[in-house]
Amino acid sequence: MKLEEDSMADIESSFEFSSSLTSSSLPPPRTRIFKIIVIGDSGVGKTCLTYRFCAGKFPDRTEATIGVDFREKIIEIDGEKIKVQLWDTAGQERFRKSMVQHYYRNVHAVVFVYDVTNAVSFRSLPSWIEECRQHALGQEVPRILVGNKCDLRHAAQVSTDVAQQFADAHSMPLFETSAKNPYGNDDGSRNDSDHVEAIFMTVAHKLKSQKPLILSQPPCGLGDTVTLRRQDEEERGSWGCGCWRS
Amino acid sequence: MKKSRSVGASSSLNGLGKQDGESRRKRKMAEITQALSVSPADVPALRRMAISEGGLLTDEIRRQVWPRLLNVSVDNIPEQLETVDRDNNKDFNQVLLDVQRSLRRFPPGMPDEQREGLQEELTDIILRVLVKNPQLHYYQGYHDIVVTFLLVLGERLATALVEKLSTHHLRDFMDPTMDNTKHILNYLMPIIERVNPEVYDFMQQAEVGTIFALSWLITWFGHVLSDFRHVVRLYDFFLACHPLMPIYFAAVIVLHREEEVLDCECDMAMMHHLLSRIPQDLPYETLISRAGDLFVQFPPSELARERSQQTAVSTFKDFELASTQQRPDTVLRQRRMEQQKRTMEAQRSTVAVVQSTGRRFMRLAVMGLTVALGAAALAVVNSALEWAPKLDLLFP
Ligand SMILES: Nc1nc2c(ncn2[C@@H]2O[C@H](COP(=O)(O)OP(=O)(O)O)[C@@H](O)[C@H]2O)c(=O)[nH]1
Ligand SMILES: [Mg+2]
Numbered sequence: 001m002k003l004e005e006d007s008m009a010d011i012e013s014s015f016e017f018s019s020s021l022t023s024s025s026l027p028p029p030r031t032r033i034f035k036i037i038v039i040g041d042s043g044v045g046k047t048c049l050t051y052r053f054c055a056g057k058f059p060d061r062t063e064a065t066i067g068v069d070f071r072e073k074i075i076e077i078d079g080e081k082i083k084v085q086l087w088d089t090a091g092q093e094r095f096r097k098s099m100v101q102h103y104y105r106n107v108h109a110v111v112f113v114y115d116v117t118n119a120v121s122f123r124s125l126p127s128w129i130e131e132c133r134q135h136a137l138g139q140e141v142p143r144i145l146v147g148n149k150c151d152l153r154h155a156a157q158v159s160t161d162v163a164q165q166f167a168d169a170h171s172m173p174l175f176e177t178s179a180k181n182p183y184g185n186d187d188g189s190r191n192d193s194d195h196v197e198a199i200f201m202t203v204a205h206k207l208k209s210q211k212p213l214i215l216s217q218p219p220c221g222l223g224d225t226v227t228l229r230r231q232d233e234e235e236r237g238s239w240g241c242g243c244w245r246s
Numbered sequence: 247m248k249k250s251r252s253v254g255a256s257s258s259l260n261g262l263g264k265q266d267g268e269s270r271r272k273r274k275m276a277e278i279t280q281a282l283s284v285s286p287a288d289v290p291a292l293r294r295m296a297i298s299e300g301g302l303l304t305d306e307i308r309r310q311v312w313p314r315l316l317n318v319s320v321d322n323i324p325e326q327l328e329t330v331d332r333d334n335n336k337d338f339n340q341v342l343l344d345v346q347r348s349l350r351r352f353p354p355g356m357p358d359e360q361r362e363g364l365q366e367e368l369t370d371i372i373l374r375v376l377v378k379n380p381q382l383h384y385y386q387g388y389h390d391i392v393v394t395f396l397l398v399l400g401e402r403l404a405t406a407l408v409e410k411l412s413t414h415h416l417r418d419f420m421d422p423t424m425d426n427t428k429h430i431l432n433y434l435m436p437i438i439e440r441v442n443p444e445v446y447d448f449m450q451q452a453e454v455g456t457i458f459a460l461s462w463l464i465t466w467f468g469h470v471l472s473d474f475r476h477v478v479r480l481y482d483f484f485l486a487c488h489p490l491m492p493i494y495f496a497a498v499i500v501l502h503r504e505e506e507v508l509d510c511e512c513d514m515a516m517m518h519h520l521l522s523r524i525p526q527d528l529p530y531e532t533l534i535s536r537a538g539d540l541f542v543q544f545p546p547s548e549l550a551r552e553r554s555q556q557t558a559v560s561t562f563k564d565f566e567l568a569s570t571q572q573r574p575d576t577v578l579r580q581r582r583m584e585q586q587k588r589t590m591e592a593q594r595s596t597v598a599v600v601q602s603t604g605r606r607f608m609r610l611a612v613m614g615l616t617v618a619l620g621a622a623a624l625a626v627v628n629s630a631l632e633w634a635p636k637l638d639l640l641f642p
Contacts, residue, residue: 035515042343042386043343061347061349061350062347063348063469064344064347064348064389065386066386066387066461066469068457070515070519070522072519090386092385094383094385094422094423095386095424097423097425098427098428099424099427099457099460100457102457103457
């Protein structure tokens with residue numbers, strides 16, 4: 001399923017910037033972009049999860065995310081290459097009000113993350129949901145709930161039952177996983193599939209199935225309104241003036 | 247997350263010829279020693295040293311000069327640091343989380359035990375300053391600044407300097423909200439626009455925003471640079487300058503990467519990605535003098551006026567306060583400023599104009615900034631008397 005991956009940070013060379021914006025006469029085949037924002041309290045493992053998906057491994061070290069970090073990966077679904085962009089956000093509340101807004105624009109899906117070993121992070125979820133609401137993300141935008149750090153079962157403070165009830169109440173699917181050991185084996189061995197990858201792939205499938213209706217916002221988008229556009233409008237509209245080829 | 251550490255990569259940070267560099271270094275050391283030995287210390291000279299090529303050279307010198315730049319009187323720091331009540335502290339959890347994740351800030355070869363001890367001290371410094379100053383609010387990234395002070399100065403001195411810095415240079419970042427931080431970020435694009443409209447237009451078109459520079463600004467680049475020597479060099483510079491200098495430096499970095507930016511896909515995500523990852527081999531000395539140059543050409547007040555932006559009021563106020571209160575030569579400066587004012591009020595004569603512009607020009611020349619100062623800036627310096635207050639802020 002996985003064609004390419006970018007492991008962010010140091011591997012800048014894996015990004016190939018299209019340098020022939022003007023020279024090609026035929027419009028290049030577009031790669032669709034699914035933009036997913038990842039939110040939740042500080043320390044729940046947002047950076048690790050997004051890194052796990054894009055780089056295929058658990059980072060040796062993470063640092064506090066200041067503002068917004070961006071990671072991406074090209075996937076393939078039914079023969080179509082799709083670029084999945086993950087926006088990894090700062091968890092500290094003060095960053096959210098004035099800083100993170102910009103990144104809610106054109107978001108196609110939302111991943112809420114809590115830490116199963118930290119009840120506070122679970123209790124914060126309503127305020128994260130509220131934040132989404134304030135950014136005028138409509139109900140059509142797929143949302144999922146991820147309980148992270150399941151490798152620390154012994155220290156769990158949030159039971160699956162409680163989390164499932166919450167997810168049901170908000171019509172979201174719940175996934176419990178671990179960015180550290182997404183294979184579900186105690187030794188971390190890789191004879192099973194990567195659960196974290198499966199989660200993000202599920203979101204991507206969901207988004208793909210929504211075609212031809214792709215949610216997006218007006219390109220010059222200072223307004224907060226969300227509009228549903230048809231795919232062909234989308235093609236002309238909102239992904240900037242450049243083109244991306246993979 | 248950036249794992250590449252270019253430790254020991256470059257032996258000569260300044261790219262000077264070895265001999266030439268060595269003798270200049272010696273001369274600079276002597277000048278710094280001289281400026282420190284007079285009583286009161288020659289702070290303007292120290293400021294100059296901190297800005298000019300190579301900065302303050304060694305951590306040993308920094309331990310003596312940084313307190314002077316912040317006007318912290320070392321003798322008045324209590325021997326015994328206050329103990330910290332971690333359990334009843336609202337910020338403790340967040341601070342702990344960030345400090346635990348700050349491994350990259352410590353020298354790579356440091357034994358775990360020593361690093362863990364320093365991390366404890368780091369947490370304590372932060373909490374101590376926050377408890378003593380309830381008007382200050384912790385932000386993620388503050389720890390990146392404090393760790394630099396800790397590593398250079400040790401816990402006791404670092405506590406005193408960080409407290410001063412937090413109530414002055416960092417004050418805006420520590421408001422209850424980040425609105426003022428956002429206002430400061432709003433200076434970035436106007437600076438870029440003045441220097442390179444093409445880059446500006448392209449970035450605007452991509453709608454990249456300014457959050458890519460957020461961590462640069464609020465950590466003084468401590469969060470994004472891997473080589474500690476580069477970090478302290480920049481801190482020399484910023485400590486000696488106006489609190490808004492980091493935003494000028496941010497602009498200079500973007501401008502330095504003009505080609506990459508223009509080659510980038512005109513898309514928010516791609517450009518954010520490109521810009522937020524700083525190349526580790528930047529020509530720091532050149533960029534520093536260029537930032538100083540831009541500050542002189544496009545002072546904050548001018549950018550604020552023309553863009554009719556809300557300025558970061560507290561920054562200005564605090565810094566003015568600081569620079570008037572702190573200078574040992576306050577009285578002299580006041581007298582001089584009053585004189586200037588009087589001269590202006592009295593329909594200043596040509597002679598007076600020539601005299602004061604001449605003095606400012608001299609001052610810039612002394613700063614070593616003229617090396618990088620473009621003709622345009624010189625012209626402005628030579629004609630604009632109204633600059634006096636701004637230059638006084640930059641080089642009190
Ligand atoms: N045991 C365990 N630790 C994790 C997992 N995911 C993240 N962590 C740790 O939790 C801490 C915070 O992770 P980070 O991704 O930086 O959190 P963020 O603030 O949400 O981005 C780090 O020390 C990670 O090593 C996980 O699945 N299992
Ligand atoms: Mg993070």
